[in-house]
Amino acid sequence: MENENGSGSITRREMLAGTAVAVTALAITSVTGLEAAPASPIVTPVESAGVSFNVNGKAVNLEMDTRTTLLDVLREHLHLTGTKKGCDHGQCGACTVLVNGRRINSCLSLALQHQDDSITTIEGIGTPENLHPMQSAFIKHDGFQCGYCTPGQICSAVAVLEEIKAGVPSHVSTELMGPMAFSNAEFRERMSGNLCRCGAYSNIAQAAAEVAGVTG
Amino acid sequence: MKFDKPAGINPIDQLKVIGKPTDRIEGPLKTTGTAKYAYEHNQEVTNPAYGYIVGSAIAKGMITRIDQSAAKAAPGVLAIVTAANAGPLQAGKFYVSRFLAGPQIDHYHQAVAVVVAETFEQARYAGSLLKIDYKKSKGSFDLDALKDSAQTPPPAQFGPPAQTMIGDFEGAFKTAQVKMDETYSTPDQAHAMMEPHATIAKWEGDKLTCWCSIQQMNWGVRDLAIILGIPKENIRLIASYIGGGFGGKGTVLADLVAASLAARVAGRPVKLALQRPLMFNNTIHRPKTIQRIRIGADPDGKITAIGHESWSGNLQGGRTEPATASTRILYAGANRLTRLKLAVLDLAEGNAMRAPGEAPGMMALEIAMDEMAEKLSMDPVAFRIKNDSQEDPEKPGRKFSTRKLVECLQTGAEKFGWNSRNAKPGSIKEGQWLIGMGVASAVRGAPVTKSAARVRLNSSGIITVETDMTDLGTGTYTIIAQTAAEMMGVGLDKVVVKLGDSSFPESAGSGGQWGAASSTSGVYAACVKLREAVANRLGLDADKAQFADGRVRAGDRSFALGDAAKNAELVAQDEMTYGELSKEYAQTTFGAHFVEVAVHAYTFEIRVRRMLAVCHAGRILNPKAARSQVIGAMTMGVGAALMEEMVVDKNIGFFVNHDLAGYEVPVHADIPYQEVILLEDIDPTMSPMKAKGIGELGLCGVASAVANAVYNATGIRVRDYPITLDKLLKNNV
């Protein structure tokens, strides 16, 4: 099944029918909606499903199109627009959020993959009235210009400091096993999945260094 | 207010707020994700449908048939817009592109249809169900092949004349004792701003409101009115925050047109963003250039002849990339020639990108200067200094308003440790890395144009500034607030700035490095009026009134500023217009770039290790924001030097690498700590602000400084950007 092209001869209707039958027959743990599908040869497509997770400390239950990405759920369904869509293909990092404390590209993740997960977006990192130290440092060091990549940069930077603390190695770590420490080179390598076309990189590194307690 | 005499002392010179490295006032919003960009106005538009553009699958030809049946029947689909139901569409005034193809296709990924559905997922999928048949025709995609038949372009609104000749260039070049004659090329480049072009369009009767992402609100209203054939008065555009532009969001592009049409056809507000893989071939880009540079000099390094010719291509009627602009003004030399040629290509439209003309022109010119210095056995810094000119090289007698190119080069050389550079290429090695240093001059014009603003004062002494100026990361919110605070004698906490709404007074907009200097001058003019109104209201002599610490004083009388608005808000509006000073003086910004690179001796991977820019660019309104503009430009310059290229497939006729994985821009790991030195430059010929722009200056010359450093490291000269390891390998003999 590594290649998709083989299934080209099956019509859409047959596939849907097949799916519905299979689901009922195997009684696999499935998602809301599917159980309700009648096991008749002609079925209405059941391509919506439910998911529940936690966003910034709040429980969220949603029923949506299976195709919805975590990014689009955040922006279009929950109206948490701090998480940005820059490319929708994992190529820019503007959509970075923390899932169970780890940073991911929310554009390359289906919302349905996040059942029971705990998601933190930029809105959960800090607010204008109550800024996270990383947000304050970005302001102080002018670590942004247009601001569009900024929430992603900040989510990533917060996670990067944790990754370094946890001893996760990077491409530029000289010793794989050695204790990891914040350095300009370490930070920059680890942040390279967050593009900034305004070119605030040098300032972002200064901001993070300050938060990490390193000067220079 | 008209500015036609050099400015004297004025309230801005107090420098209580202006000139301070203030944090961006919108920082808390941007860093918390609460600043709203075009696609995010969920409060203002609660029931939007989603639009999705389907781009042309061919580069040139005709649409013969569109079968919409499957798409129409797909779940959630509300409407499909094609040329057939869009109504007549005209071209705007700035871009020549047609924003909806049909039946003709002008370039790859030109919008063919807009699908509107209840959800984004539905619209995207339905787009794929459109069956579009095309008839291909032969197109032209290869500038190299068309170079010899390229034509002299007609005069353009922006940019230099197609040809300039001073003295006898050909004769002087022929007889010059030392000379160089080389051809360079710069590729098609993408703005690649982080926020894709996006619009939410909403009709109320015949009134259209669009939340959008464009740099020039006034051009946007003008162009959208022309394109849709509706009165300007019926259009309101709002762009409070813009996720980067760099010239790529000058005015109306496909998203605005498609969303407006789709909302009309669907009878619902429509939100639409260009999908990233569509942007590269659908919108505009910086076009490829081929540039020939000839320099002749005395053996002692004095330039006697300098010639710069440049070829670029565009859609029929499109503009020329004015790559020769800087050569007209940067160095002395009695005999001069510049020439532009334009070919017709069937690729997406070439248009303005940060420092149009000057950035690619300097990419070539400043390598040429390096090559010439080597021929003369001169230090490249010394060679440039030797050919400085304190008057316009084309118009002897016309002075520069200010010009400290020499100081930029000298200061930079000293700070950077230039004297530790070994002039012999390939002579410094650290481990497996070859180390080299490079320098380039920087120059960029300093235009300033008409700009208006309105300022309001309320009884609590709060000043609100309204202008349709935009902030695309340029720091505009902050410098406008600083201007108003300085003028009205209040702290920044007493100023509210509202930008990016076409219902506000018309500003200069953001482009051509004119934004900061022009928009703050407009605010200055409005504030002068407001000061008069305050004085009048309080019965004070306007000429003597002092505005400071939130109070107004004249003689022994003193009022809280808000007192003037006790009974009614005070509102003042004015615009700054300009006389002839820019003709009298050459108004330009200058700088110097220094770069150190390491090149891997085996693989020729290139990594930038140190960067320094020294800039001389008028009064610096906010050194923190100005520095950011420069480091951002330096970053873009590294991209231009080492990786950025939209690759043309000359068979198919499109930019192949049309996403952010294929079109590489610099990442964190590419950019070291960047140092910027801002030399003092108070230029009273510019405006009462005495300021110029800096955002484009920062880019001019960077790429060639990198190129020259690579040469110094390796001894291999690459004249075709980007300088990649395969080109070093190929030329490594």
Added chain:
Amino acid sequence: MKPFTYERAETLAQAAAAASKPGAKFLAGGTNLLDLMKLQIETPTHLIDIGRIGLDKIEPTPDGGLRIGALVRNTDLAADARVRTDYAILSRALLAGASGQLRNKATTSGNLLQRTRCPYFYDTNQPCNKRSPGSGCSAIAGFSRQLAVIGSSDACIATHPSDMAVAMMALDAVIETVKPDGKTRQIPISQFYRLPGKTPHLETTLEKNELITSVILPAPVGGIHVYHKVRDRASYAFALVSVGAILFKDGSGRIAVGGVAPRPWRNASAEKLIPIGAKEFASRLLEGARPTQENAFKLALVERTIEGILTENRS
């Protein structure tokens, strides 16, 4: 993205069985599959989310090696202490790939099965034999700078983009699978990827519906482990060329090369020449190469990259 139904499998057996549904496809991290689905390059109509079926462990094998669960995230694999110590080449290769965010999501099996980054494969308007068999190959006469110089065919010159797989090739990894009927098998990585020939759409020797359960690393072989990935920008870019090398004290070694072929490229007879030198090794390894004009530089680049590695690690 074509509509699809979704199920979250809870056990390996369920996941394996579900694979026989028509139009079904496994969803691991999703970082490659969803990317391709958005562009309708992949159009499954049923997704089986295998993210929670317990294949996320790294365990020792009886003969001193490691069994890596198919769903172990790239970050966790690279950071595993045993991998860092005994299979540094694998850590290094993983860390050279993608970005921190992507590695947090990407899995071992997904990484092995990620598809090419050929730009024409990514643009459904263009002919591409891999994406739509028989339509032609746009890359051969087009932009081929990144593409293959060896192992390719007249039908396709795409490269396999994985860094991880290059290291696994050097480590002689073995891929374990299960079929819908519960039958399992082991496939040495050297027999895992197919060359394109006339059927570039068939990329591996996996059968339709076969689920990867783990990857086995044989017992550690020692030596100096190096992974040099050559690219234009310093990070977050696919390799132009990458070299994974394990060098032994006696001058012998193992070298697998990425970015040059439809699979990580390794050749036993060439490896015998490592003690002689980079030039001899590389010319044997790349014997029969058929580069395009645009990517011929890769031949010299491979040799020089290896020369740099040998020089640095033998002095």
